[in-house]
Amino acid sequence: xxxxxxVLAALVALLPLAAGAQSSYRCVGKDGKKYYGSxxxxxxxxxxxxxLNSQGMVVKRFDAAASAAEREKKAAEDEERKKREVISKExxxxxxxxxxxxxxxxxxxxARSRALKDNEVAVKDIELRIGALRKRQDxxxxxxxxxxxxxxxxxxxxxxxxxxxxxxKTQQDLLAAKKKEVELINARxxxxxxxxxxxxxxxxx
Numbered sequence: 001x002x003x004x005x006x007v008l009a010a011l012v013a014l015l016p017l018a019a020g021a022q023s024s025y026r027c028v029g030k031d032g033k034k035y036y037g038s039x040x041x042x043x044x045x046x047x048x049x050x051x052l053n054s055q056g057m058v059v060k061r062f063d064a065a066a067s068a069a070e071r072e073k074k075a076a077e078d079e080e081r082k083k084r085e086v087i088s089k090e091x092x093x094x095x096x097x098x099x100x101x102x103x104x105x106x107x108x109x110x111a112r113s114r115a116l117k118d119n120e121v122a123v124k125d126i127e128l129r130i131g132a133l134r135k136r137q138d139x140x141x142x143x144x145x146x147x148x149x150x151x152x153x154x155x156x157x158x159x160x161x162x163x164x165x166x167x168x169k170t171q172q173d174l175l176a177a178k179k180k181e182v183e184l185i186n187a188r189x190x191x192x193x194x195x196x197x198x199x200x201x202x203x204x205x
Contacts, residue, residue, distance in 0.1 A: 024052045095199055112189035119181055126175045133168045
């Protein structure tokens with residue numbers, strides 16, 4: 001035989017072996033038919049797929065639904081991990097700020113006292129403004145009484161009465177908020193003292 005023809009014949013004989021060494025894929029499509037391919041057939045998308053070796057034996061199975069569920073689970077876990085990292089970073093920042101602000105518990109108590117004192121001053125200031133507005137209301141009331149049984153009160157007088165009522169209501173709301181703030185101040189410094197003790201006495205790192 002011609003040497004060149006002999007080499008060509010040998011190569012042709014090896015082709016089936018080379019092709020057989022490759023994996024193939026199989027699935028049952030939504031139409032109930034079986035599909036095969038050297039790559040996952042388009043009809044297999046979204047369906048369970050089997051990977052076959054060169055002998056046609058199943059070497060691996062892919063469950064489409066399970067894979068999707070796993071991806072969703074991993075995405076949820078990644079999102080939760082990111083949230084925990086953000087919370088951890090923020091907590092670390094707050095802890096560093098706390099330790100940089102106070103050198104001992106006495107510093108926290110002094111800061112609380114200053115905050116409560118500032119609040120007390122603000123409350124007294126608001127109460128004084130409310131007192132002045134009440135006096136203004138009394139004066140306006142006397143002016144209104146002057147017009148009873150006579151001509152209609154001037155429009156400006158009516159407007160002054162309404163404006164003063166609005167100002168009194170605004171200051172009363174502000175006063176209530178300032179008094180409520182006392183609870184928030186104490187809660188804040190209670191938390192600062194608790195956290196400071198944990199950080200400095202080995203309760204937390």
